[in-house]
Amino acid sequence: KQEVTQIPAALSVPEGENLVLNCSFTDSAIYNLQWFRQDPGKGLTSLLLIQSSQREQTSGRLNASLDKSSGRSTLYIAASQPGDSATYLCAVRRDSSYKLIFGSGTRLLVRP
Amino acid sequence: DTGVSQDPRHKITKRGQNVTFRCDPISEHNRLYWYRQTLGQGPEFLTYFQNEAQLEKSRLLSDRFSAERPKGSFSTLEIQRTEQGDSAMYLCASSPQGAVHEQYFGPGTRLTVT
Numbered sequence: 001k002q003e004v005t006q007i008p009a010a011l012s013v014p015e016g017e018n019l020v021l022n023c024s025f026t027d028s029a030i031y032n033l034q035w036f037r038q039d040p041g042k043g044l045t046s047l048l049l050i051q052s053s054q055r056e057q058t059s060g061r062l063n064a065s066l067d068k069s070s071g072r073s074t075l076y077i078a079a080s081q082p083g084d085s086a087t088y089l090c091a092v093r094r095d096s097s098y099k100l101i102f103g104s105g106t107r108l109l110v111r112p
Numbered sequence: 113d114t115g116v117s118q119d120p121r122h123k124i125t126k127r128g129q130n131v132t133f134r135c136d137p138i139s140e141h142n143r144l145y146w147y148r149q150t151l152g153q154g155p156e157f158l159t160y161f162q163n164e165a166q167l168e169k170s171r172l173l174s175d176r177f178s179a180e181r182p183k184g185s186f187s188t189l190e191i192q193r194t195e196q197g198d199s200a201m202y203l204c205a206s207s208p209q210g211a212v213h214e215q216y217f218g219p220g221t222r223l224t225v226t
Contacts, residue, residue, distance in 0.1 A: 004154070034214065041118075043203060044155070044217040051212070089154050093213065097141065099168060100215060102154030 002027040002094055006103035014111050015079055015095065021075040021106045024092035028068045035064050035075050035102065036089045048075070052095075065078045114138075116218035118204050124224045125194055133221045137206030144187050145181055145205040145215060148172065157201055161187060194225045214226045 003026045013019055023033070032051050036044040048057045048064040050073070056065040063076040073090055087107045091100035117136045125131050137144050142163050147155035158177070160168040163184035173179075176194075181187040191198055201222050205215040 019136075028215050032213065041220040041222070043118075044205075046214060046216060049212065049214045051196070057119070090153070097168065098149075098207075098213065099145065099157035099159050099170075100155075104152065 002101045004090060004092055004101050004103040006088075006090060006106050008106060010107040010109075012111060013067060015082060016037075017080050017110075018076070018078050019080055019108075021077070021088050021090075021108070023073040023103055024094050024100075025071045025073075026069055027094065028067065029095045030068065031038040031093045031095050033064075033066055033073050033090060035062075035073075036091065038089060038105070040087075041096070043069060046087075054067050058073050077095060079089045080108075081112045082112050116203075116204055116206055116216055118218040118221050119141075120221060121219060121220040122222045122224075124226065125187075127194055127225055128197060129194055130190065130192045131194060131223065132188055133204075133223075134206030135187045135189070136219060137204070138208075138216055140209050141206035141216075142148050142184065143209075143213070144181055145189070145207075147203040147205065148167070149201040149203055149220070167198055191223075194223075196225050199223055199225045 034049045034094040035047045050066040085111040089105045091102040119134045120194040133208045144161045149155040161181040202219045203220045205217045
């Protein structure tokens with residue numbers, strides 16, 4: 001059974017810091033991994049998708065990496081801003097299914 | 113492209129009532145998904161459609177839940193005889209044909225059962 005874990009559950013940093021969010025999964029037979037952002041009471045916004053054959057993806061100040069063999073992904077946020085405050089969720093899609101399996105998220109607060 | 117839309121955005125109902133939610137996917141996306149999210153948790157998969165065919169269902173989808181996508185466009189999720197434990201955010205997502213299968217989510221419908 002695939003399980004997804006995100007550490008830390010919450011993080012508070014001052015503006016301008018570079019930070020890393022962690023995601024681990026138990027079954028390496030994944031098709032892809034997506035990182036999402038969720039603002040309170042809102043839906044999910046897709047940030048980055050990494051295919052199983054890829055090692056990383058970048059979009060602006062965001063960089064996501066994937067190490068299938070160790071069951072880990074990281075989301076790197078450079079030069080954090082108060083507007084980055086949100087919950088960040090990672091989700092994996094297994095080879096055998098179209099559904100996404102989510103972690104519980106990391107709640108990020110960037111202090112001005 | 114207007115994104116995935118969901119209606120209503122909020123629903124308050126009394127225990128035992130039936131409720132129905134609607135999801136309109138991104139135009140030409142042939143795959144549609146329903147998820148449920150409770151406070152402080154990540155979304156949990158409920159069901160998946162490819163065109164009009166319901167291809168995967170979670171054990172979470174008890175016999176009180178039913179989903180349809182009659183013409184392969186919009187979808188409805190109905191909950192019969194609602195219980196307080198059904199209170200959650202119900203999220204819909206869609207993805208296009210092709211190899212990537214990136215899922216795009218709607219704003220969700222927040223259900224409160226009193």
